[in-house]
Amino acid sequence: MAKTGSLTINSENIFPIIKKWLYSDHDIFYRELVSNGCDAITKLKKLEIMGEWQKPEDLNFKIEIITDSNEKSITFKDNGLGMTMEEVDEYINQIAFSGAQDFLEKYKDKANEDQIIGHFGLGFYSAFMVADKVTIDTLSYKEGASAVHWESDGGTEYEMEEGDKAEFGTTIKLYLNEESLEFCNEYRAKEVLDKYCSFMPVAIYLSSSSSEPQYETIEKDELTDKDTVIETIIEEAKTEETENENGEKEVVEVSPAKEKYKIKKRPVPVNDVNPLWNKHPNECTEEEYKSFYRKVFNDYKEPLFWIHLNMDYPFNLKGILYFPKLNLNYDSLEGTIKLYNSQVFIADNIKEVIPEFLMLLKGVIDCPDLPLNVSRSALQNDGFVKKISDYITKKVADKLTGMFKTDRENYEKYWDDINPFIKFGCLKDEKFAEKINDSLLFKNLDGKYLTLSDCLEENKEKHENSVFYISDEKEQSQYINMFKEAGMDAVYLTHNIDSPFVGYLEQKNENVKFLCINSDLSDIFKEEVKEEDKEAMKADAEALTELFCKALNKEHLDVKVEKLKNGNVSSMITVSEESRRMQEMMKMYTMPGMDPSMFGAGGETLVLNYNNKLVQYILGHKDGAHTNAICEQLYDLAALSHGSLTSERMTKFIARSNELMLVMAEV
Numbered sequence: 001m002a003k004t005g006s007l008t009i010n011s012e013n014i015f016p017i018i019k020k021w022l023y024s025d026h027d028i029f030y031r032e033l034v035s036n037g038c039d040a041i042t043k044l045k046k047l048e049i050m051g052e053w054q055k056p057e058d059l060n061f062k063i064e065i066i067t068d069s070n071e072k073s074i075t076f077k078d079n080g081l082g083m084t085m086e087e088v089d090e091y092i093n094q095i096a097f098s099g100a101q102d103f104l105e106k107y108k109d110k111a112n113e114d115q116i117i118g119h120f121g122l123g124f125y126s127a128f129m130v131a132d133k134v135t136i137d138t139l140s141y142k143e144g145a146s147a148v149h150w151e152s153d154g155g156t157e158y159e160m161e162e163g164d165k166a167e168f169g170t171t172i173k174l175y176l177n178e179e180s181l182e183f184c185n186e187y188r189a190k191e192v193l194d195k196y197c198s199f200m201p202v203a204i205y206l207s208s209s210s211s212e213p214q215y216e217t218i219e220k221d222e223l224t225d226k227d228t229v230i231e232t233i234i235e236e237a238k239t240e241e242t243e244n245e246n247g248e249k250e251v252v253e254v255s256p257a258k259e260k261y262k263i264k265k266r267p268v269p270v271n272d273v274n275p276l277w278n279k280h281p282n283e284c285t286e287e288e289y290k291s292f293y294r295k296v297f298n299d300y301k302e303p304l305f306w307i308h309l310n311m312d313y314p315f316n317l318k319g320i321l322y323f324p325k326l327n328l329n330y331d332s333l334e335g336t337i338k339l340y341n342s343q344v345f346i347a348d349n350i351k352e353v354i355p356e357f358l359m360l361l362k363g364v365i366d367c368p369d370l371p372l373n374v375s376r377s378a379l380q381n382d383g384f385v386k387k388i389s390d391y392i393t394k395k396v397a398d399k400l401t402g403m404f405k406t407d408r409e410n411y412e413k414y415w416d417d418i419n420p421f422i423k424f425g426c427l428k429d430e431k432f433a434e435k436i437n438d439s440l441l442f443k444n445l446d447g448k449y450l451t452l453s454d455c456l457e458e459n460k461e462k463h464e465n466s467v468f469y470i471s472d473e474k475e476q477s478q479y480i481n482m483f484k485e486a487g488m489d490a491v492y493l494t495h496n497i498d499s500p501f502v503g504y505l506e507q508k509n510e511n512v513k514f515l516c517i518n519s520d521l522s523d524i525f526k527e528e529v530k531e532e533d534k535e536a537m538k539a540d541a542e543a544l545t546e547l548f549c550k551a552l553n554k555e556h557l558d559v560k561v562e563k564l565k566n567g568n569v570s571s572m573i574t575v576s577e578e579s580r581r582m583q584e585m586m587k588m589y590t591m592p593g594m595d596p597s598m599f600g601a602g603g604e605t606l607v608l609n610y611n612n613k614l615v616q617y618i619l620g621h622k623d624g625a626h627t628n629a630i631c632e633q634l635y636d637l638a639a640l641s642h643g644s645l646t647s648e649r650m651t652k653f654i655a656r657s658n659e660l661m662l663v664m665a666e667v
């Protein structure tokens, strides 16, 4: 006798909300129905362990998904514990539907601004996102249970009667609505299953009732009783004609006649029921870690190294975090951390659980204890979630400091790749910064990696408590050469993150000053000026300033005249450290396309070398025919070696250079 009923949901107000709410994630019903099947199987396995149920010997637990594009349907079939009629009534008619209603009541006003992580809690009901009609055929594992057939058109009225399912388990069939037909395409189905179900704990098989049958050929001894033999293939013996000892031709058998079978292609599960993170770290090989990385992240660059998280107490958390090889020119610094709950995919990069700076890594984290059916803002304030996030941070810091201490060689090798990540971590997370502080490295001009204290120690004699750094290798090449010639050292801090990081370092190390290599000329490069020459040099400096101001048509120009040891250097530009940092900050806050030079080239000083012949020539020929041009040229050369010229100056520079060459050529 069929039982009919009305699901106590008012369809007019519920459906629009559900549809809008789940609009972007319609595919989620796959996850919900497959994980319900997994749960049903897991429960039955538990009953077996408890001795309450005896598993038939030849039974393999599995979930089958069959797409049918002709019928426009998808079938989900599990051999889990099934349901009796009372259970369908309770779990589906009452709980699933009232659950959906509660859920909506609670979240309908927050649909957009406060998303619920992974939309957990909608379960079975999510089938109605994509289907007009849903049927359930189920048979409980309990002895003597009768099969149940249930169906509902549209999700508000149902009909339930005795069914004809002969094997225990549950089969749910969705007849898709017109907007959702994509989901019965086998390739689309595979894509969604890859996204949500790749690591679910029960084997999942996908097939399509409309696709051509596929076959494979196996050796005779590989045949099992599960295979369907289509054809027996007899491979004839292979022979070869050779000459025997007596010079007579002879036919010998190279390989004997063989029997092979053409069988129906054995089904291959779409998922991996034992993801690597569940294995004990001691049992995982390097190759396993690498192939897992390739498979999950589709990244064919090898990861540098990884951390296997494995924690049972006080919470359960497993996962693998990989440090990817960065290609700083092309890759944005953005990784992916995939979050799972008992092998069910939730979402990528959930910042409430995973510290922001760790999102530069690639990895998987499985935390069955996470309260996922709550809103994101609630999760943010959850002490438990904070603990998880702290634990992950600590583990990452431990790994890095451990490597610094016991495997310095590799740590140095990885430094160029991992330093942006570590520095970002220092800026974002105080605890991480504290832990990692002594393991920070600085690459110097010789390509050696030094800690800050090594750096300070090595340069104690020449410039105590200050560290020179290079912020742009190309722009500062002239200074780098001068430093090298003078036996001075500097460190490379050339990544974008280094500009805020230098500020951070000074804050942490109050008595240490970081100076860009072009910020000032150290006494080391200068010759000492004799007391009796100082007066004359001062007058010359004033004269040069005036000449340059006139030539460059500038009212004010900072000019410094120095006796540099290297007489070949004529002019240079230095930028005071404060104004350099100010400009960097401006650069960070300006819109792309805006010219940072519009904030003025403040803090720039033109340094002229008193020991240079051209500078002396200018002093000797203040009214010379070419003096103006030489001044301009010297200024532009200094600007060029310091960075770049504005387009207007560059045009003039090229024209003037040509004129100067004409003078040289005397034509």
Ligand SMILES: Nc1ncnc2c1ncn2[C@@H]1O[C@H](COP(=O)(O)OP(=O)(O)OP(=O)(O)O)[C@@H](O)[C@H]1O
Residues within 6 Å of the ligand: 032, 036, 037, 040, 078, 080, 081, 082, 083, 091, 092, 095, 096, 099, 120, 121, 122, 123, 124, 125, 170
């Ligand atoms: N394939 C199945 N086999 C056996 N029981 C099932 C199956 N699918 C659903 N059920 C029963 O119906 C109930 C309701 O399912 P539903 O998916 O709506 O919620 P849930 O799985 O309990 O919670 P969640 O919101 O996490 O999905 C389940 O708790 C389960 O008892």
